[in-house]
Amino acid sequence: MHPENRRQLVVKILWTGVWLFYLSAPVIDLVHGGHSAWARLLGALGLVAFVGWYLFLIFRIGRRATARRLLLSLGVLAVQAVLLTLTLGREWLVLFVYLAIACGAALPAALSRWAVPAAAGLLVATGAVVPEGTAYLVGLLVPALLGGFAMAGVGQLIRTTIALREARATVAQLAANEERLRLARDLHDLLGHSLSLITLKSELAGRMLPDQPEKAAQQVADIERVSRQALVDVREAVSGYRRPTLPGELAGARTALTAAGIRADLPLEPELPEPPELREEAESALAWALREAVTNVVRHSGAVTCTVTLRTRQSLDGTRLELTVADDGSGSEAGQSAPGNGLTGLTERLTAVGGTLRAGPARPGFRLVAAVPLGSAA
Structure with missing residues (x-):
């Protein structure tokens, strides 16, 4: 998954760097394998290109990447692994383990369940063609399958965790919206009638005030009573919302x-x-x-x-x-x-x-x- 902050990036770099240790076999083959100077140069450039593309696939392609883009990137990685192995020898079969791991880490579960065995099958086919490559198949086939499916499981777990966090945030937002609606509805029910009555009695008091001061005073007294009751209702409502459990x-x-x-x-x-x-x-x-x-x-x-x-x-x-x-x-x-x-x-x-x-x-x-x-x- 694509890192979301610097801490996740550092952890992912360290974790990925540890597993790059198994590329020591191709490096040793370049140094002591008896290849020509041109073969060493091209092999080193090919290894750097493979590792760079592998890291790009692991770090840069996140969950927003399309399946077509992911498959294309993995295809490039597979072509690099096949060409390097056929050119330089059986020690380079270890690249197919990284191919299987990349399939499990980058692809969704529906695709990785087929891509990981496909990478393992490509490993077997290439090992059968390379001289003395079958001796390496037993030691590489199991890590390729286990690593690929393990990364597929980890990726699915991460995607599920992200989905649960998003769902939790959505539920919290919906609950807050519902609470605001309930508060607005309750306040409307509490104050709507009282405020309407106060408005009506205020108008009546204004009309009665010049000629009927006694009745106007009665209306004002009613306004005071209604407003006091409305204040009591609001206080009770607010205390109900604040009541601890x-x-x-x-x-x-x-x-x-x-x-x-x-x-x-x-x-x-x-x-x-x-x-x-x-x-x-x-x-x-x-x-x-x-x-x-x-x-x-x-x-x-x-x-x-x-x-x-x-x-x-x-x-x-x-x-x-x-x-x-x-x-x-x-x-x-x-x-x-x-x-x-x-x-x-x-x-x-x-x-x-x-x-x-x-x-x-x-x-x-x-x-x-x-x-x-x-x-x-x-």
């Missing part, structure tokens, strides 16, 4: 802890009770508690590990969903509960939904336990 906060906690170099022991997919057993307000309160606890761990604890557990517990007050956040840090700094550190606000949030909060130093570190009622206990 436990799965979302768990994902955010994992990211924050990992970024801070703290090992995160968190449930991957928490099994939460279904509504109405777990109310949205109660889940939101637990989510806020998780966010505040993880923030304190990242900022103050100096911990190595943070463990988050979420479980259902039976108590005298009924069934409760309990969230525990524990770390192995210093404990004392994270455990300071002075006003303004967020614990007071968490206590108020949990109390509003019938929940409780316990926080303090532990051995080791610091532990925060937040619980909300479920089912009939709510």
Whole structure:
């Protein structure tokens, strides 16, 4: 695949350069093969041309190249390999291994499954013609087939990964567009009637104001009431959009802890009770508690590990969903509960939904336990 940045280019150059080591057989043949000076010169130029075309095929032709262009480039590479081998001898049969690898790396899977065996067949045919070439076939045929099909598999994996990334970006864009449409639709439903009513009553008040001030005042009072209700509706809608959820906060906690170099022991997919057993307000309160606890761990604890557990517990007050956040840090700094550190606000949030909060130093570190009622206990 065509490199997309400098790092990928460097990695690909190093990886490709390692495998060019097997061209040592043709180089040794040029130096010690007993060829004439003209044969050595032409052979060196042919080898440079083969390697240059091979690298061009590997690096420059990406996934946007047409199948015809790819096949033409591979045909040029095959002609170079045949001419060099027939001219200089059996040591040059190794070029067909690079031909098979290029077929697997450059072509789509539908074509590479046929091109790689074709390159191997060309290797066998050329080896049968070259003097003493059959002795080299066993050692070259298997690497040609394995290398070609391996590169075909790697290429298909890369293409699939790219397609998945593009599909993920498309899904994210569609989700964002859908969320914007939903927000616009909800705001229209919330404010359309209220604003229309305010406009109508404003017009009525304007008409009544000179002759009927009492009725105009009543219309103004109605306008105030409707506008206040519209403001309440908008606030409730916005708070609903901003309401945190436990799965979302768990994902955010994992990211924050990992970024801070703290090992995160968190449930991957928490099994939460279904509504109405777990109310949205109660889940939101637990989510806020998780966010505040993880923030304190990242900022103050100096911990190595943070463990988050979420479980259902039976108590005298009924069934409760309990969230525990524990770390192995210093404990004392994270455990300071002075006003303004967020614990007071968490206590108020949990109390509003019938929940409780316990926080303090532990051995080791610091532990925060937040619980909300479920089912009939709510």
